[in-house]
Amino acid sequence: MHNQLGRNLAQMLKGGVIMDVVTAEHARIAEKTGAVAVMALERVPADIRAAGGVARMSDPTKIKEIQNAVTIPVMAKCRIGHFVEAQVLEVLEVDFIDESEVLTPADEEFHIDKTKFKAPFVCGCRDLGEALRRIAEGAAMIRTKGEAGSGNIVEAIRHIRAVKSGIEELKKLLQTKNIKKLKEKAKEYKVPYELILKTAQLGRLPVVNFAAGGIATPADAALCMQLGVDGVFVGSGIFKSSDPAKMARAIVDATAHFNDSGKIAKASENLGEAMKGQEISLLETKMAER
Amino acid sequence: MKKIGVLAFHGDVVEHIEVTKKAAKNLRLDIEVIPVRTKNSLRNLNALIIPGGESTTLHKLCQRENMWEDMKRIKNIFGTCAGTIMLAKTIHHKTLDQETLELMDIEIDRNAYGRQTESFEKNIKTSLGRMHAVFIRAPKIKKAGKDVKILARSEREIIACEQKTGDNYYLATCFHPELTSTMFHEYFIKKIYQI
Numbered sequence: 290m291h292n293q294l295g296r297n298l299a300q301m302l303k304g305g306v307i308m309d310v311v312t313a314e315h316a317r318i319a320e321k322t323g324a325v326a327v328m329a330l331e332r333v334p335a336d337i338r339a340a341g342g343v344a345r346m347s348d349p350t351k352i353k354e355i356q357n358a359v360t361i362p363v364m365a366k367c368r369i370g371h372f373v374e375a376q377v378l379e380v381l382e383v384d385f386i387d388e389s390e391v392l393t394p395a396d397e398e399f400h401i402d403k404t405k406f407k408a409p410f411v412c413g414c415r416d417l418g419e420a421l422r423r424i425a426e427g428a429a430m431i432r433t434k435g436e437a438g439s440g441n442i443v444e445a446i447r448h449i450r451a452v453k454s455g456i457e458e459l460k461k462l463l464q465t466k467n468i469k470k471l472k473e474k475a476k477e478y479k480v481p482y483e484l485i486l487k488t489a490q491l492g493r494l495p496v497v498n499f500a501a502g503g504i505a506t507p508a509d510a511a512l513c514m515q516l517g518v519d520g521v522f523v524g525s526g527i528f529k530s531s532d533p534a535k536m537a538r539a540i541v542d543a544t545a546h547f548n549d550s551g552k553i554a555k556a557s558e559n560l561g562e563a564m565k566g567q568e569i570s571l572l573e574t575k576m577a578e579r
Numbered sequence: 580m581k582k583i584g585v586l587a588f589h590g591d592v593v594e595h596i597e598v599t600k601k602a603a604k605n606l607r608l609d610i611e612v613i614p615v616r617t618k619n620s621l622r623n624l625n626a627l628i629i630p631g632g633e634s635t636t637l638h639k640l641c642q643r644e645n646m647w648e649d650m651k652r653i654k655n656i657f658g659t660c661a662g663t664i665m666l667a668k669t670i671h672h673k674t675l676d677q678e679t680l681e682l683m684d685i686e687i688d689r690n691a692y693g694r695q696t697e698s699f700e701k702n703i704k705t706s707l708g709r710m711h712a713v714f715i716r717a718p719k720i721k722k723a724g725k726d727v728k729i730l731a732r733s734e735r736e737i738i739a740c741e742q743k744t745g746d747n748y749y750l751a752t753c754f755h756p757e758l759t760s761t762m763f764h765e766y767f768i769k770k771i772y773q774i
């Protein structure tokens with residue numbers, strides 16, 4: 290598999306919170322409250338939704354400012370299929386490139402061939418097939434898409450469960466030595482059989498898998514963790530809340546102690562207002578479908 | 580039976596737990612390996628492993644749990660990458676409020692090789708034997724005191740070392756032995772058992 294070192298970096302991020310940040314000041318708050326990495330972008334997803342128009346890679350100046358502000362890893366987003374934006378991000382030495390549905394897709398047919406890059410990639414997924422296709426293209430880390438900027442956890446949960454049930458299915462097929470069916474799955478998912486087999490043997494994705502898209506409270510983060518993801522991305526949930534530093538710290542605490550309901554309760558106290566959030570059926574754009 | 584804790588807030592915790600169990604099995608020793616997230620779970624530990632991850636985050640979560648002083652009293656500690664930063668007396672390129680346990684007489688430079696595109700893997704020679712080593716946004720040990728024994732160097736940089744202070748024993752690596760080998764974990768366990 291491609292980019293072993295990128296997959297290793299993702300392993301070091303496990304159990305942590307990766308926060309969307311727009312400014313150097315945001316990045317400093319993220320680092321101070323315990324984020325394991327930050328995602329540099331021009332607007333948080335909720336604002337991308339509100340602004341409309343085409344959302345693109347950040348201005349390199351912005352990314353450099355954020356890189357200079359913190360010592361933790363800095364990630365940045367490029368548009369799906371936009372391999373030149375990815376080249377730019379690689380030159381800027383971002384630690385991870387997120388080929389993200391939060392930005393307006395550049396290519397409706399092809400994702401970036403990630404094996405051509407030294408910088409590792411993280412990609413979104415809604416189910417096992419999508420996750421494995423991205424891994425086959427060279428992704429070193431996966432995240433569920435959820436519905437970014439919605440403040441609503443329901444889509445992230447749907448995607449976490451879909452990946453899980455897909456893996457359970459592969460595991461069962463392997464246990465009953467149904468190789469024919471496993472090979473059919475490889476065809477159905479359009480991925481190499483070896484990747485299907487490896488996933489079935491491991492009983493999990495062969496790369497680290499975080500939750501993303503809709504996490505707005507400490508309990509949301511812990512819910513994803515208890516469902517078995519390796520860590521969480523929080524986008525608008527922090528800097529669209531009434532007290533970002535408090536919310537950030539609380540989400541870090543709840544993620545680290547995700548099995549300790551006493552600690553999650555304590556982390557949830559007195560946070561002020563969480564981001565407003567929206568009903569999924571009322572959203573004009575469903576980013577996850579990209 | 581001895582009990583080894585792995586600091587489990589974040590990082591490659593599962594990898595350390597698995598490799599520690601494997602190392603114990605290789606040595607035919609019955610060892611309990613537990614994840615540590617609270618002050619309580621630090622009690623009665625014979626040893627602690629601090630995994631790879633972000634040293635800033637690990638420091639904060641330990642502080643919030645009020646574990647810091649109790650950690651310093653643990654007799655045997657093994658740190659890898661971020662764990663090594665936490666053991667060091669002095670750090671360069673730390674964040675504003677970052678503290679360390681100050682248990683090993685070493686000076687360490689965080690992210691000294693650069694960002695992720697500068698991460699690398701290579702075969703190394705250590706006084707324990709040869710192995711494949713993975714360096715992820717690794718720190719560099721800039722200086723080591725006279726009580727620190729160097730276990731491996733790579734292009735003149737110190738990449739693994741140990742220190743015995745009275746009854747206490749500390750082991751530190753800039754790379755991630757938990758990803759490729761049981762060698763360092765076996766060595767650490769032998770030190771705990773004094774064999």
